[in-house]
Amino acid sequence: xxxxxxxxxxxxxxxxxxxxxxxxxxxxxxxxxxxxxxxxxxxxxxxxxxxxxxxxxxxxxxxxxxxxxxxxxxxxxxxxxxxxxxxxxxxxxxxxxxxxxxxxxxxxxxxxxxxxxxxxxxxxxxxxxxxxxxxxxxxxxxxxxxxxxxxxxxxxxxxxxxxxxxxxxxxxxxxxxxxxxxxxxxxxxxxxxxxxxxxxxxxxxxxxxxxxxxxxxxxxxxxxxxxxxxxxxxxxxxxxxxxxxxxxxxxxxxxxxxxxxxxxxxxxxxxxxxxxxxxxxxxxxxxxxxxxxxxxxxxxxxxxxxxxxxxxxxxxxxxxxxxxxxxxxxxxxxxxxxxxxxxxxxxxxxxxxxxxxxxxxxxxxxxxxxxxxxxxxxxxx
Numbered sequence: 001x002x003x004x005x006x007x008x009x010x011x012x013x014x015x016x017x018x019x020x021x022x023x024x025x026x027x028x029x030x031x032x033x034x035x036x037x038x039x040x041x042x043x044x045x046x047x048x049x050x051x052x053x054x055x056x057x058x059x060x061x062x063x064x065x066x067x068x069x070x071x072x073x074x075x076x077x078x079x080x081x082x083x084x085x086x087x088x089x090x091x092x093x094x095x096x097x098x099x100x101x102x103x104x105x106x107x108x109x110x111x112x113x114x115x116x117x118x119x120x121x122x123x124x125x126x127x128x129x130x131x132x133x134x135x136x137x138x139x140x141x142x143x144x145x146x147x148x149x150x151x152x153x154x155x156x157x158x159x160x161x162x163x164x165x166x167x168x169x170x171x172x173x174x175x176x177x178x179x180x181x182x183x184x185x186x187x188x189x190x191x192x193x194x195x196x197x198x199x200x201x202x203x204x205x206x207x208x209x210x211x212x213x214x215x216x217x218x219x220x221x222x223x224x225x226x227x228x229x230x231x232x233x234x235x236x237x238x239x240x241x242x243x244x245x246x247x248x249x250x251x252x253x254x255x256x257x258x259x260x261x262x263x264x265x266x267x268x269x270x271x272x273x274x275x276x277x278x279x280x281x282x283x284x285x286x287x288x289x290x291x292x293x294x295x296x297x298x299x300x301x302x303x304x305x306x307x308x309x310x311x312x313x314x315x316x317x318x319x320x321x322x323x324x325x326x327x328x329x330x331x332x333x334x335x336x337x338x339x340x341x342x343x344x345x346x347x348x349x350x351x352x353x354x355x356x357x358x359x360x361x362x363x364x365x366x367x368x369x370x371x372x373x374x375x376x377x378x379x380x381x
Contacts, residue, residue, distance in 0.1 A: 002253045003170055005051040005128055009247040011218035012058040012238035013038050014089065015067045028284045028319070029221070029241035031061050035070075036270035037239050041246050042078065044265070048248065050080045052127055056218035056236065057087025057176030063100035068109040075113055083114040085135045086121060087176040087218060088149070094141050103141065122155055124162050132169040134162060138177040138197055149177035149219075150198040156206065163210040170251075170258075173215045179203055180215070180226040180233035183322075184344045191294060195220045204231055213365055214260070223264060223325030223358045232363060234262065242280040243324045244268075245359075257364055264325070264359040284323070285316045292318060301341055311338060318342070325358030 015038065016031040045053070053075075060067035068090070075082040086106045096102040107115035114123050114135050121137035136159070140150045151159075163171070177197040178186070186192035187200070197203060207215070214232055221238040223245055237245045244267040251260050269276045292315045295301075296308035303311075311334065321327040328346040331339045349355045 003128075003130060003258065004250075004252055005131060006049060006248065006250045007052045007054060008041075008045055008048070008050055009054045009056065009216060009234075009236045009249065010038065010041055010239055011056045011236035011246075012087065012089075012221060012240070013055065013071075014058055014061045014238065014240045015071045016061040016064075017067055017070060020061065020064050020067055026287065026290070028287055029238055030273075030280055030283060031240050033244075033267075033270050033273055033276065034061070034240050036273075037244060037267045038074075040267050040270055041239070042074075045248075046079065050248075052080055052133075053078065053082040054133075054172075054174055054216055055082065055084045056174050056216050057085050058089040058218060058238070059084055059087065060090055063090050063092050065096075065101050065109075068101060068106075072109050072113070081113075081127075083125065083133055083135060083174070084110050085114070085174050085176060086137055086139055088139055088147055091139050092147060094145060103139070120158075122158065124166070126169075127172070130169055132166050132171050134159065134171060134173045136173065136175040138175050148198060149194070149196065151203060156199075156202065159203075160206060163206070163212070167210055171210070171212045171214070173207065173212060175203075175215065175217055176219050178217050178220055178226075178233060178235060180228040180231060182220055182222065182224040182226045182233070182235055184341075190298065191291075204228060207231055222323045224322075225262070225357050225361055225363075237323055237325070239267070241323065242284050242320050243277060244280065259365065260361075260363045262359075262361040262363065281317065281320045284320045288316060288319050292316075296338070301338060303338070315342070318345075326356035328354050 013034055014029060014031050015034050021031055059071055091103045091106050092100050094103050107118035107121055111118055114125055117123060122135060124132060124134045127133050138149045138151060140148050140152055142148050178195050179197055179200045181187055183192050187196050213230055217233055217235045220235055221241050223237045224235050226233045236247055245264050248263050249260055273279060289312060292312045293308050296303045296311060297305060322345055326347045328348060329343045331342055347356050347358055
């Protein structure tokens with residue numbers, strides 16, 4: 001079956017009506033631009049012949065009912081279908097606390113955007129003949145009421161049944177938490193693992209069993225494409241943090257092989273924020289110092305605070321550069337251990353050579369994952 005379709009991704013828009021915005025000294029994102037930024041993108045996308053739009057979570061800043069209502073109303077005005085899933089910001093509490101909606105309330109706001117069965121927080125929808133979307137919910141609450149990134153057993157069983165039923169379709173999976181590591185040792189580092197799905201290995205194993213290769217995530221607020229044994233996790237940066245990106249992707253058949261063309265763009269400015277890219281990068285760098293100090297003093301470097309303070313100024317733009325994607329770090333003046341550690345965060349292959357695939361890429365898919373090793377499945381730019 002020949003497939004040709006085009007779609008867009010807008011992730012982590014953190015929609016916030018002006019009167020719902022409240023200041024948090026540690027936030028890296030500019031929720032003040034959420035609405036004008038998404039309107040800018042919608043205007044640009046209106047000139048493209050899109051088949052659908054995906055929004056992989058954190059639709060609102062703190063799960064406010066009126067922000068969910070605003071977004072649902074706006075999505076209904078688009079000339080193409082849109083599909084959403086919840087992020088941790090969308091369902092921060094199990095039961096409504098007056099400011100945020102409750103966990104089980106989410107699907108009822110988005111019955112037109114995937115949730116035709118609003119009694120559950122995951123779904124599957126036919127996008128086009130032979131093309132199917134599976135929207136998963138990675139937000140669960142533990143016994144103490146803390147929000148964690150995990151798929152419960154019931155959802156995993158539903159997923160197996162769904163993949164069995166539609167095993168002949170080309171499957172796209174959308175989930176908020178990362179399924180493949182986008183940062184070195186992300187699953188094990190205390191600053192990175194909260195962005196990973198706790199039971200990601202179980203999900204990856206199930207997807208490989210059924211030949212599913214494309215997963216779209218958010219949450220981490222960076223531009224990155226990671227691959228693990230044939231499974232691509234394409235994570236898209238937040239609309240409200242540097243570099244304010246979105247993606248347009250096209251799936252093609254070419255002589256029996258399928259390939260996905262990935263293109264990324266940015267919102268350069270909105271009214272009142274004419275230098276948005278520069279302002280946002282500086283905003284992020286000015287607030288990055290505590291994060292950088294934690295990174296330097298935590299394992300595996302375990303530097304003293306005094307040592308960390310000496311290196312921190314040279315890492316002022318470290319997270320902004322990661323968020324931008326395709327960055328190669330040159331820290332030749334750093335101590336060897338610190339240099340090796342931080343340069344691993346760049347867009348490089350295992351041998352250290354540059355490998356820019358985060359923003360513009362062509363990903364090739366064979367008929368079976370077993371024919372598609374990590375290196376041979378990498379992009380052809």
